Amino acid sequence: MPEAAAPGHARFAGRVAFVTGAGRGIGEAVVRTLYAHGASVFATDIDGEAVTALAARLAEEARAARPDGTPPPGRFLPRRLDVADPDAVRAAVADAVAELGPVDILVNVAGVLHTGPATAVDDAAWDRLFAVNAGGVFHTARELAPAMAERGRGSIVTVASDAAGVPRVGMAAYAASKAAATMFTKCLGLEYARSGVRCNVVAPGSTDTAMQRSLWEDDSVPHRVLEGDPGRYRNAIPLGRIADPADVADAVAFLASDEARHITMQQLYVDGGASLR
Numbered sequence: 588m589p590e591a592a593a594p595g596h597a598r599f600a601g602r603v604a605f606v607t608g609a610g611r612g613i614g615e616a617v618v619r620t621l622y623a624h625g626a627s628v629f630a631t632d633i634d635g636e637a638v639t640a641l642a643a644r645l646a647e648e649a650r651a652a653r654p655d656g657t658p659p660p661g662r663f664l665p666r667r668l669d670v671a672d673p674d675a676v677r678a679a680v681a682d683a684v685a686e687l688g689p690v691d692i693l694v695n696v697a698g699v700l701h702t703g704p705a706t707a708v709d710d711a712a713w714d715r716l717f718a719v720n721a722g723g724v725f726h727t728a729r730e731l732a733p734a735m736a737e738r739g740r741g742s743i744v745t746v747a748s749d750a751a752g753v754p755r756v757g758m759a760a761y762a763a764s765k766a767a768a769t770m771f772t773k774c775l776g777l778e779y780a781r782s783g784v785r786c787n788v789v790a791p792g793s794t795d796t797a798m799q800r801s802l803w804e805d806d807s808v809p810h811r812v813l814e815g816d817p818g819r820y821r822n823a824i825p826l827g828r829i830a831d832p833a834d835v836a837d838a839v840a841f842l843a844s845d846e847a848r849h850i851t852m853q854q855l856y857v858d859g860g861a862s863l864r
């Protein structure tokens with residue numbers, strides 16, 4: 588029998604989460620959601636100042652929400668980490684376990700974007716896309732999945748992209764790196780299924796973050812994202828809105844939680860229906 592889900596805000600009480608790319612955007616929304624539901628969070632990002640500032644904001648928000656001084660149920664530790672560096676990932680995982688205990692949940696959010704015609708991508712951009720978007724997922728999973736298997740439980744969620752499954756003009760290298768991350772996560776899920784470790788993918792569509800806005804070269808772009816762009820073979824968003832980071836974080840939290848206990852190797856599109864799947 589699965590463990591009973593903890594009630595209310597304590598959905599992740601006693602759980603330890605390791606999150607990459609936590610400094611802003613979708614990663615920030617993920618750590619906020621897990622922390623708000625009781626998890627202890629090891630929040631990492633290549634931008635160390637961003638996660639340190641986030642930790643300070645969360646501490647301030649917790650103080651305001653609990654004027655009697657009751658501590659929040661989980662802890663929140665920020666850490667600078669480049670997921671493309673395997674030695675740094677190994678060291679960060681060791682520190683996370685030493686500080687917070689065995690990791691129950693891994694969420695891979697760290698990602699970089701590079702756009703341009705498929706045959707005009709230079710070697711450095713190709714290598715960095717794969718080192719971060721695919722290599723980062725490999726590095727964290729390699730450090731964390733075996734220990735999860737030894738304990739007989741764990742959940743790994745990779746935030747990939749709808750572009751991993753839907754061809755996009757100007758996104759060949761990015762989409763290929765996200766497809767690699769997606770299939771690595773699914774194969775990992777197959778190999779680790781009998782050990783009680785579930786591995787799933789969240790595939791966001793257009794989500795309002797700094798990365799998304801870097802694609803908006805003029806004021807007409809948000810309209811074209813919503814209504815579609817036939818010149819780029821791009822669908823409209825049927826639900827009629829660009830996602831908030833919290834929309835993606837809620838899907839991540841579901842897959843990370845015991846409520847998804849019989850779900851593994853799945854790819855959940857959070858795209859307002861744009862991929863028409």
Ligand SMILES: NC(=O)c1ccc[n+]([C@@H]2O[C@H](COP(=O)([O-])OP(=O)(O)OC[C@H]3O[C@@H](n4cnc5c(N)ncnc54)[C@H](O)[C@@H]3O)[C@@H](O)[C@H]2O)c1
Nearest residue numbers: 608610612613633669670697698748793794796797798799
């Ligand atoms: N925003 C979108 O529309 C969208 C759509 C589909 C997929 N995604 C994916 O969702 C994830 C989060 O995207 P976002 O929109 O919040 O992006 P963002 O650029 O706003 O945030 C990405 C975070 O990852 C961090 N990061 C970058 N390289 C890193 C590295 N080597 N090691 C550790 N951290 C690193 C950045 O510092 C940043 O804090 C990414 O993987 C992105 O590819 C985003």
